[in-house]
Amino acid sequence: MKIREVVELLNAKVVSGQALLDAEVEYCFASDLMSDVLTVETDNLMLLTGLANLQTIRTSEMSDISKIIFVRKKKATDEMIKLAAENEMILIECDYSMFKTSGILYKSGLKPVY
Amino acid sequence: MMHFEYHVEGGNFTKAGAASSQLKKILKQLNVDPKIIKRIVVALYEAEVNIVAHAFEGDIFIDIDTEKIGIKLVDQGPGIADIELAMQKGYSTASPSVREMGFGAGMGLPNIKNNSDELKITSQVNIGTTVELVTYLNQ
Numbered sequence: 001m002k003i004r005e006v007v008e009l010l011n012a013k014v015v016s017g018q019a020l021l022d023a024e025v026e027y028c029f030a031s032d033l034m035s036d037v038l039t040v041e042t043d044n045l046m047l048l049t050g051l052a053n054l055q056t057i058r059t060s061e062m063s064d065i066s067k068i069i070f071v072r073k074k075k076a077t078d079e080m081i082k083l084a085a086e087n088e089m090i091l092i093e094c095d096y097s098m099f100k101t102s103g104i105l106y107k108s109g110l111k112p113v114y
Numbered sequence: 115m116m117h118f119e120y121h122v123e124g125g126n127f128t129k130a131g132a133a134s135s136q137l138k139k140i141l142k143q144l145n146v147d148p149k150i151i152k153r154i155v156v157a158l159y160e161a162e163v164n165i166v167a168h169a170f171e172g173d174i175f176i177d178i179d180t181e182k183i184g185i186k187l188v189d190q191g192p193g194i195a196d197i198e199l200a201m202q203k204g205y206s207t208a209s210p211s212v213r214e215m216g217f218g219a220g221m222g223l224p225n226i227k228n229n230s231d232e233l234k235i236t237s238q239v240n241i242g243t244t245v246e247l248v249t250y251l252n253q
């Protein structure tokens with residue numbers, strides 16, 4: 001599925017990296033724990049998280065994750081947007097809970113990593 | 115043969131990952147296989163965050179040659195009394211403020227082991243910890 005469709009399904013807002021809207025997503029991982037994210041080996045992953053700080057972006061950079069959805073109305077700061085732009089990432093803000101966001105995306109075919 | 119050094123400040127989460135980010139850019143320029151880059155930078159990032167989270171300050175020394183990358187992290191800090199225990203998944207003494215940053219699950223050291231070919235940790239309580247890792251580039 002294209003990220004564009006993800007954004008529509010979630011009624012979400014893209015705050016950085018519009019250029020990636022037509023990129024494909026296949027796998028999704030939901031966690032607030034960066035320690036967990038760093039153990040995932042799947043490529044081309046989209047991250048769903050309620051943790052909005054600079055380490056979310058750094059962790060994604062190291063894990064080759066270029067698509068991040070912030071759930072629970074969490075907002076990306078200017079510093080996060082700047083670092084995300086340097087690393088060609090798309091940042092999406094969503095008002096839904098982690099559970100609702102995960103449910104919608106799972107139902108529409110995104111795959112879990114395990 | 116290339117050599118790089120970085121200083122790491124304990125407690126400063128806004129800068130955590132700066133060295134790992136630099137190394138990632140260098141390895142990309144050297145056209146290293148992306149899968150190997152990910153292994154190396156994930157291991158370094160975990161070790162770098164450990165200095166920020168658990169120590170006062172530290173230095174990172176990186177040596178790159180055609181067949182391998184050697185990374186040594188030397189910190190001044192509380193040290194690790196029982197390294198075998200610290201290596202176990204889930205063991206963590208991270209403070210609440212470290213947990214707020216998304217760390218402190220006790221996954222870092224096992225993940226460093228998983229993402230490196232050789233790992234050696236030495237530590238002295240109340241002095242500091244040295245983490246050495248080697249990753250081979252061609253395999």
Ligand SMILES: Nc1ncnc2c1ncn2[C@@H]1O[C@H](COP(=O)(O)OP(=O)(O)OP(=O)(O)O)[C@@H](O)[C@H]1O
Binds near residue numbers: 167
């Ligand atoms: N550089 C260090 N100096 C002092 N203690 C350390 C250092 N690195 C690790 N430790 C100790 O070892 C424990 C386990 O480290 P590990 O990296 O596995 O987990 P963590 O850092 O607590 O959490 P996570 O890495 O999952 O975010 C730490 O909680 C800490 O007690």
Ligand SMILES: [Mg+2]
Binds near residue numbers: 163164218222223
């Ligand atoms: Mg750690």
